[in-house]
Amino acid sequence: xxxxxxxxxxxxxxxxxxxxxxxxxxxxxxxxxxxxxxxxxxxxxxxxxxxxxxxxxxxxxxxxxxxxxxxxxxxxxxxxxxxxxxxxxxxxxxxxxxxxxxxxxxxxxxxxxxxxxxxxxxxxxxxxxxxxxxxxxxxxxxxxxxxxxxxxxxxxxxxxxxxxxxxxxxxxxxxxxxxxxxxxxxxxxxxxxxxxxxxxxxxxxxxxxxxxxxxxxxxxxxxxxxxxxxxxxxxxxxxxxxxxxxxxxxxxxxxxxxxxxxxxxxxxxxxxxxxxxxxxxxxxxxxxxxxxxxxxxxxxxxxxxxxxxxxxxxxxxxxxxxxxxxxxxxxxxxxxxxxxxxxxxxxxxxxxxxxxxxxxxxxxxxxxxxxxxxxxxxxxxxxxxxxxxxxxxxxxxxxxxxx
Amino acid sequence: xxxxxxxxxxxxxxxxxxxxxxxxxxxxxxxxxxxxxxxxxxxxxxxxxxxxxxxxxxxxxxxxxxxxxxxxxxxxxxxxxxxxxxxxxxxxxxxxxxxxxxxxxxxxxxxxxxxxxxxxxxxxxxxxxxxxxxxxxxxxxxxxxxxxxxxxxxxxxxxxxxxxxxxxxxxxxxxxxxxxxxxxxxxxxxxxxxxxxxxxxxxxxxxxxxxxxxxxxxxxxxxxxxxxxxxxxxxxxxxxxxxxxxxxxxxxxxxxxxxxxxxxxxxxxxxxxxxxxxxxxxxxxxxxxxxxxxxxxxxxxxxxxxxxxxxxxxxxxxxxxxxxxxxxxxxxxxxxxxxxxxxxxxxxxxxxxxxxxxxxxxxxxxxxxxxxxxxxxxxxx
Numbered sequence: 001x002x003x004x005x006x007x008x009x010x011x012x013x014x015x016x017x018x019x020x021x022x023x024x025x026x027x028x029x030x031x032x033x034x035x036x037x038x039x040x041x042x043x044x045x046x047x048x049x050x051x052x053x054x055x056x057x058x059x060x061x062x063x064x065x066x067x068x069x070x071x072x073x074x075x076x077x078x079x080x081x082x083x084x085x086x087x088x089x090x091x092x093x094x095x096x097x098x099x100x101x102x103x104x105x106x107x108x109x110x111x112x113x114x115x116x117x118x119x120x121x122x123x124x125x126x127x128x129x130x131x132x133x134x135x136x137x138x139x140x141x142x143x144x145x146x147x148x149x150x151x152x153x154x155x156x157x158x159x160x161x162x163x164x165x166x167x168x169x170x171x172x173x174x175x176x177x178x179x180x181x182x183x184x185x186x187x188x189x190x191x192x193x194x195x196x197x198x199x200x201x202x203x204x205x206x207x208x209x210x211x212x213x214x215x216x217x218x219x220x221x222x223x224x225x226x227x228x229x230x231x232x233x234x235x236x237x238x239x240x241x242x243x244x245x246x247x248x249x250x251x252x253x254x255x256x257x258x259x260x261x262x263x264x265x266x267x268x269x270x271x272x273x274x275x276x277x278x279x280x281x282x283x284x285x286x287x288x289x290x291x292x293x294x295x296x297x298x299x300x301x302x303x304x305x306x307x308x309x310x311x312x313x314x315x316x317x318x319x320x321x322x323x324x325x326x327x328x329x330x331x332x333x334x335x336x337x338x339x340x341x342x343x344x345x346x347x348x349x350x351x352x353x354x355x356x357x358x359x360x361x362x363x364x365x366x367x368x369x370x371x372x373x374x375x376x377x378x379x380x381x382x383x384x385x386x387x388x389x390x391x392x393x394x395x396x397x398x399x400x401x402x403x
Numbered sequence: 404x405x406x407x408x409x410x411x412x413x414x415x416x417x418x419x420x421x422x423x424x425x426x427x428x429x430x431x432x433x434x435x436x437x438x439x440x441x442x443x444x445x446x447x448x449x450x451x452x453x454x455x456x457x458x459x460x461x462x463x464x465x466x467x468x469x470x471x472x473x474x475x476x477x478x479x480x481x482x483x484x485x486x487x488x489x490x491x492x493x494x495x496x497x498x499x500x501x502x503x504x505x506x507x508x509x510x511x512x513x514x515x516x517x518x519x520x521x522x523x524x525x526x527x528x529x530x531x532x533x534x535x536x537x538x539x540x541x542x543x544x545x546x547x548x549x550x551x552x553x554x555x556x557x558x559x560x561x562x563x564x565x566x567x568x569x570x571x572x573x574x575x576x577x578x579x580x581x582x583x584x585x586x587x588x589x590x591x592x593x594x595x596x597x598x599x600x601x602x603x604x605x606x607x608x609x610x611x612x613x614x615x616x617x618x619x620x621x622x623x624x625x626x627x628x629x630x631x632x633x634x635x636x637x638x639x640x641x642x643x644x645x646x647x648x649x650x651x652x653x654x655x656x657x658x659x660x661x662x663x664x665x666x667x668x669x670x671x672x673x674x675x676x677x678x679x680x681x682x683x684x685x686x687x688x689x690x691x692x693x694x695x696x697x698x699x700x701x702x703x704x705x706x707x708x709x710x711x712x713x714x715x716x717x718x719x720x721x722x723x724x725x726x727x728x729x730x731x732x733x734x735x736x737x738x739x740x741x742x743x744x745x746x747x748x749x750x751x752x753x754x755x756x757x758x759x760x761x762x763x764x765x766x767x768x769x770x771x772x773x774x775x776x777x778x779x780x781x782x783x784x
Contacts (some may be wrong), residue, residue, distance in 0.1 A: 077746070078762065079731070079739025086736075090743075108534035108705055112508045115705060123708055123744045130664060132705045136535035138543065148543050154768040155539075290547030321509075322517035322529070346476070351734070354476040355483075355512030359519050375476070375778065 004234040005201065008227060012208045016059075030164050033101035035118035036109050037214065037220055039305050039312055041180050041293070044220040045143045045173035046160060052119060052183050053098065054114050055215055058090025061379035068348075071378055078120075083113040083349035084379035086336025090120055103163050104130050104158055109137035109309075110319040112351060116233075126250065133159045139320050140377035141311045143302040144323050149306030170298070175215050177301065178291040180220050186228035191288050191393040193235045195337050197254065200322050201235045206286030210314070211249045251277030255333050255358075258284045258345035258353060259315075261378040267386040276394060276403055281337045323356045327363050334369055341370040343393065347378045370400040409626035411619050415457040419606035419648070422463055422489065425499050425605035426611050429495065430456045436559055439524075441486070441513060443669045443701060444532050446690045447677070449548060451571035451613060453555045458498065459609030459670070461648045462486040465764055470736045474516040477726065479509040480734045481763040482646055487513055490522055494583070498756050500526030500558065500630040502551065507703050507737055526558045533695055536707040545691035554689070568686035574613045582608065583675050585627065589664045590722055593632035595765040598653035598663025605671050606648045623679040637783040641719050643745075644730030645701065645738055651765060652730055655772050661779050667715050668730075669701055677716075684702055701739035712745060716752050726755035726782035733760055755782050 022185060028046040032038070037089035038055050043050035060069050060085055069374060073087025074080060075095050076336050084267055092098050104127070106118030121131050135152040140146045157168050187209055213224050244250050260283055261268065272278040294300035311317055330342060342364055346353050358377055364371035372394060397403045408416075418424045427437055428723050435592075437456045440447075450457035464487030471488035489495060500525050503514035504623060510636035514529045531547050533540035585604060588595055596604075604623070608616050642652060647668025657662050666672045679693040682771060695702075699714035700707050719727060731738045744756045749756045757778040 005636045038524075067470065076743070078743050079620045079734070079736050081734045082736050082739055106705070112703070114734035115703070119702075119705055119708060119740050120743065122706070125747070134535050134537075134541070136533045136540045136705075138531050138533070139511065139529075142533045145547065148539075283716075323519075323542045324513065348478045351479055351508035351736075352512065355474070355509055356515060357476065359515060362519070393608070 004230060005205070007233075008205070008231055009208065010335060012212040015218055016208075016211055024156065030102040031099060032103045032105055032160070033098070033121065034104070035121055036114050037309075038105050038156075039309055040211060040219045041176045041215055041305070042153065042157060042160075045176040046157075046166075046168055046192060048102075048164070049217070050219075051101075052215070053089045053093065054085060054117060056098075057087070057117075058085035058262060058379065060088040060092065061085055066262070067380070067382060075261070078116070081349065081378050083111075083347075084115050084377060086113040088379075089117055093124060096126070100127060101130055103160060104132045105139050105159075106132070107135035110313075110316045113349060131159070131163045137310060137316065141307075141321055141325070143303075145310060146303050146306035149310050150302035150304070151306075153305045153309065154298075154302045157320060174295055175302075175349060176220050177295060179222070179225060181292045183220065183225055183228055184288070184292065185224065186232055187213065187288045188290060189232045190228070190235060191253040191286075193232070194281060196239045197253075197338055198242075198248075198250035199281055200238035200243060200245070201231070202245055203280050203282065203286065204260070204269065206288070207260055207283060208287060210285060210288065213289060245279065246271065248273045248279065249276050249277045250279050250398055251266070252341065253279050253281045253337065253339045254341045254343050255330065255337070255339045256280045256283040256343050258347050258350065259378050260285065261345070261376070263381055263384075268389055271386075271390055272393060274339070276397060278393070278397055278403065281339055282333050284318055287314055287317075287333060289317065302309075319350070319352045323359050326356060327360060330360065331363070331367065339369075339370065341397070341400065342374045343396075344371065345376045345378060346373050347374060348383065349377070370396070370402065372396040404552070408600075409630065411621060411623040411626060412596075412603065414619065415607035415623075416600070416601040418610050419650075420463065421602040422461075422494050426615055427456065427458065427497060430454065430612055436499040437497055438502060438555075439495060439498045440502045440504070440525070441483075441510050442504050442506045443673060444506065444694050445502055445530055446694060447567060447609075447613070448686075448690055449552060449563070449573050450569040451574060452612040453552070454560060454561055455559060457502070457609070458647075459606075460486050460495070460501075461606070461646075461670075462763060463487050463606075464494070465489050467564060473522070475509065479732060480507070480732050482732055483509045483513050485763050487516060490517065491520065495524075498524050500524060500528070502528045502530050504532045505737070506532060506701065509554070510511055511736070515549045526554075528554050534655065534703060535705045536695055536700065536710070537694065541688075541691045541695040542547050544695050545685070545687050548687045548691060554671060557668070565686050567692075568683070570683060571684060572618070572679045572689065576681070577617055578608060578613055578620070579625065579675045579678050583618060584624055585620065586665060586672070586675065586770070588624075592635055594662060594664055595627045595630040595632065597633075598640075598666070599655055599657060600649040601666075602647065602653055602662075605674060607631060608674070609670065627740040635656070636660065636662040638779045639664045639724045640661075640670070640779075640782075641715075641722065641724040641727045642668060642730060643715055643727050645669055645732055645735055646763065647671045647730075649763065651726060651768065652759075652771070652775075655768060655775050656728070656779070659772065659776050659779055661783075664724060665718050667699070667711075667718060672718065673699055673701070695736055702737040708741070712748050716749070716754065717769065719752075724754070725784060726757065726778060728778070729756055729758040731758060731760045733762055
């Protein structure tokens, strides 16, 4: 069984490993660049490659020379306390390391720093002749907002058609959406299996699965469906056998309410599992709330695109909306996944999280949920090393009687 | 320039230097309701049409962020932290309501924190404002304004009719035109009003009933036309950045003998930009178009950099400035990126730029003065 997991891990990591160089390697079809997620089903169906420069920057912080890249980002002169993933992305851009796109599609999602990167991309002088389309992601999640977002995504398709002189193949888009719905269902099935005690599979697979599904060059392909089916199948077998993660004596289940950090998972989560039996059951990027894309009409399809973009993309869900939703998610996860504690990494450049910590702390206290705030830089271990985070979390688990 | 200070300026200085003021108290004394609002893209016209007194939120008088730090960490902009700290100290207890716009990330969460805090402001509303300039976005904003209108009607009573909105638009357009007239006086080689004084003029405008303020502006205009010339300055500067309700940077410049003759800030030049088009039809649509398409906005507004940069360069030339001081509050991602882009554009336009990262309430004025002094030396006439 463990061999299946190892193979799946290697397959996904291999696909994800190319992301740093994705803009340079993009070879097939027109190349579209964005500052964040677009809506992957659209470029996948249209036959163009899409790259998210924020993700490229974030992946840069996992490289051996990450510190140097971050420092270069500071030296070019953007905001000194801006998110380091954006600094690296800005450096890539300004140093001319990003392949010139055929089209730029940006939006303000999901945070000010990503929005700023979008503005830098749009204002980048060597690309002054590249057609540009910018979308406005509202800070609300209701039917009117989904329609508003959906209309903009529809306009983005029309813009692509104008720029590239090729019409969208609507049948192909529907096929891609059917496949996407299948993959979303499989991700949710895997998520459901993680509720088992002990947790049957390394929780990092959720994140890996989401990233594989959403971000790789293999976007919405049958290969990913197969990968997810194998993951679900292998995990179902372990749940039936009441088996936890191989080699782990699970004692504490915790929620890590932020991005995972660009250091290798073994440095913190793996160590917590092995040494303390503390398992990160859920994190910010893994929490799936996907609902099926509607296919009954074009308008319904784009409205559901709008909903998925605004509410079901994990980062947009966490960062665009009110603290009420953020807190509801935390409570829901803690209850459904039987978490013993909430860890708020509070990535230093996440302005949203850094503005809602008291509310989260107060809520956890009122509900009797132990809560730890770290104040970490998930992209730069010079701010707080994984070893220091480990020590703090160990002390926290000890002092709250969880271990 | 403080000598021979017109009486109106003294009033404006007092109002800008405090939060609650006698006019607000008088308005409330007559049974009026006061609604605070963050930030510049929230239209005062809507409040005025609802019979309310709009009060632009600021952190004037704040000494630290001790109370607010429990809610916002230091990895957030100091402007909302100081404002919220003042709120927690009871300085905004005179408010009957608060409308927070979803401008930048830190500002948005003032709404959540206000709601969860012990503050008992009776009416709280989060106004979703677009972050991209465009026709579709203006349409969305119009719907959001309609929701705010309904909420105001529901809470404070009375019907906000189209006629009341047009009347409010006329009133606010008059304010903008009067403010522009005062700005125009600063084009003179010997401007009759300093940058610090102008900050007070603009801040007071966001803290007083508009009728009273417009009357004061007319009186001020007359007084300024009679004010003795202050002499020529070695350097004429422009301020660009966010907030702009704090006159400390102007003070530093003026202590060093130079003068700030214009600005592009949220309390300043961006507020008085032209006016809402009075074309008849739907007043909310006219307001939304003004706020989302026409005005040179805060850097949080994407797709509008060219408009913003164009307005800055045009003002710099119009007011014959020798250089621009860019004020960037720490942790402000939007202006961080904006100045990065402006750097090259201003260089191409031959306009020197000094970008300073500072906190809303600065405790390092000595350091700032050293940098500003060096800048003045390089641009002086």
